[in-house]
Amino acid sequence: MSVDMDNKLSQWNLDYTQGKLSLTELLSRLPQHQQRFFMFGIPTYNNLGDQMIGFAQKLFFRRNFPQLLYIEITEPQTDQAIAELQKQLRPSDMIGFIGGGNVGSYYLNHERARRKVFSTFIDNLTVSFPQSVNFNENSRQGQRELGLSQEAYGKNPNLTLCARETQTFRRFQRYFDNNVLFTGDMVLSLDPLPGRGKRDGVLMIMRHDDEKVTGDDPLDKITTVLEESDRSVYQTDTVVPFKVEDGQEDDPSRSTLKLNERWQLFTNKLDEIRAAKVVVTDRLHGMIFSVITQTPVLVFDNSYGKASTSYHNWFADLNYVRQTNDTSPENVLKNIEELENIKRVDPLEFDHSYDALLNLINSHLVEEA
Secondary structure (H helix, E strand, O other): OOHHHHHHHHHHHHHHHOOOOOHHHHHHOOOOOOOEEEEEEEOOOOEHHHHHHHHHHHHHHHHHOOOOEEEEEEHHHHHHHHHHHHOOOOOOOEEEEOOEEEEEOOOHHHHHHHHHHHHHOOOOOEEEEEEEEEOOOOOHHHHHHHHHHHHHHHOOOOEEEEEOOHHHHHHHHHHOOOEEEEOOOHHHHOOOOOOOOOOOOEEEEOOOOOOOOOOHHHHHHHHHHHHHOOOOEEEEOOEOOOEOOOOOOOOOOOEOOOHHHHHHHHHHHHHHHHOOOEEEEOOHHHHHHHHHOOOOEEEOOOOOOHHHHHHHHHHOOOOOEEEOOOOOHHHHHHHHHHHHOOOOOOOOOOOOOOHHHHHHHHOOOOOOO
């Protein structure tokens, strides 16, 4: 694809996600001979981890599949996009649903949209990009939701599920009869973005949602011990407070997060992380953002183990990443002291983490659509 067409597609796609164009109008402007990839589920809410998955996926396609027309469809557009695309679908079209950590019974707004997409485009390659899964099998609702997902996913013989950690890989294989791949979180496909400036203090990136397991009392004690050891302690999060929250996209008091705002908000957050000597986090993308900025990081787990499992799968051999379940101030201080004394961080080597995904998409490329 030419640079000019790539720029035009980006602008038209932005216009489409803002309601200035219909999907039909967008498609009518594109070259009719090129193969298309439709990525559903793009977020409009304030979680930077999810936002950067979407951005990283776009760069992944631009770098590896420049011949494809890559079209982003936001999650609130799901129903209308399905209705329009069904009338114009080609056998060569490929369908995707964004990666993240919301397969399961806890984020049903995402799971319901995912079911609709998977059960509709059953004759085309359909790819669920790298995800973590969490169905509550100990509750009737969780079992019911799992059954609904099994029914929807099972309708699509061309569906491949990508798991971003082994816990999810095993669960996908147990829950579903679809093809399953193991691959890294899509944010790890970005080039390293290390900092070169002076670093100072400890940056806490902690959850404030249902996945939080480290209580406020131990965090307060950790903060006190760090401050008493003459360290500056800063607080941040990977959500943007002035944008709409997940599941509240209709909130009139806050604006949605647009496609062309992702990179600037992301780099602002990375600047915060790059300025710290050490990060302490229980967020998966707090860890991943630290990894790509090569910032020493101590990781606590979340409620269903995706942070610790991801650490053991992808980061345990990096000398500047540590994971602990012991949140006592003494243990945290000991780990921080050791992380502060690292002189040279290990290099990142994730180049082959996406080979299976690349091979899958390559196998469905055609000369002309």
